[in-house]
Amino acid sequence: MAICFGRVLLIIIILKFAPECTSFQNKFYRSKSKALTAYNRTLTTLSKIGCSVECARDRSCRSASYRETTRECMLSDLPSFVIDLYGHDDLFLEVFGTTEWTLVYRGIPRIGSNPATAWLTGESVTSDPACQQLGNTSCNKHFRHSIASDWSSLNIEQVKIAFYKGSLEQNITFDGRNSTISNWFSQSRILSSTWPGVRANASFNRFKTIDGTRVFVVSPSHSTVGCHDDLHFAAVIATSGWCAYDRPSAYPQIYFATGEHAGKPETMTGMDIADGFAIFIK
Incomplete structure (x- = not known):
C-alpha cells in the first residue's frame, strides 16, 4: 500500500x-x-x-x-x-x-539630454536598473546598459526599438547580425513592425539629425511644402528647430504614430507624445 x-x-x-x-x-x-x-x-x-x-x-x-x-x-x-x-x-x-529581449537603452523625455548622443557615446547616461522601468519618473538620465559599449563583440541576432504610451506599444524589429551600434537602424534590416507600411515606405535618419533637430526618425516622407504635411512614424526632437512641433516646452520630445499609418506631428493627427522609448537586443 x-x-x-x-x-x-x-x-x-x-x-x-x-x-x-x-x-x-x-x-x-x-x-x-x-x-x-x-x-x-x-x-x-x-x-x-x-x-x-x-x-x-x-x-x-x-x-x-x-x-x-x-x-x-x-x-x-x-x-x-x-x-x-x-x-x-x-x-x-x-x-x-x-529567449526574451534584453533592454539595453531607455530614452527618457524632457530631461534635457540628446538621446542619440547618449546612445552612441554613453555620455550622461545611467546604468541604474531602476531606470529601466517606464513607470520610474525620477530618472534624470537616459538608461544605457554597459554591454552596449561592446556591441560589435556581442552575438546579437535581433534589435528592437519600441515607443510607449500607457499600454500602447509601437515597435520595429531589425536584423542585428553583424551590425554596429548605429547601422542596425536601417530600412534594409527591418524584419517586422507594428506599423505595416514601415518596411516598404520608410526612410531612416540613422541618428543623423535633420536641421540639427530630430533623431531616431522613421518617416515615409519629408515635406518640402510645409510643416503641416510632415509625416512620421516616429521622431524624437532633441533640440529646437523650424516647425512648431520642433519647439516643445522641454527636450527631448518623443512623437510616434499610434495607428498603422504615419501621422502628422504638427497637427497631432494620428500621433501622440510617447512616455518613452527603448532599445532591446537578443
Missing part, C-alpha cells in the same frame, strides 16, 4: 510540474560551457531545470549557470550571448540563456 501511495504521489508531482517545466524549457536555450565572472545571485537547486525556473521567476535574470557537482545555480542580469566576451572556460557548467 505504501509503495502504491508513493507511486501515486510521484505521478501527481510529475503531472503538476510537467507543464511548468515544459514552459520554462521553451523559454531557455543551451549556451556554451563558459562561466561569467560575476553573478547577481547564487542559490542551490536540485537540477538545471530548477535553476532555469529560478531565473524565469527573477525579473532581472537573463542567464543562469548550473554546476551539477555542487548544485549551484548562479543567476545573472547579463544575457548569455555576452559570455564569449565576459566569460571564461568552465567544462563543469551548463549555461542557459533566456
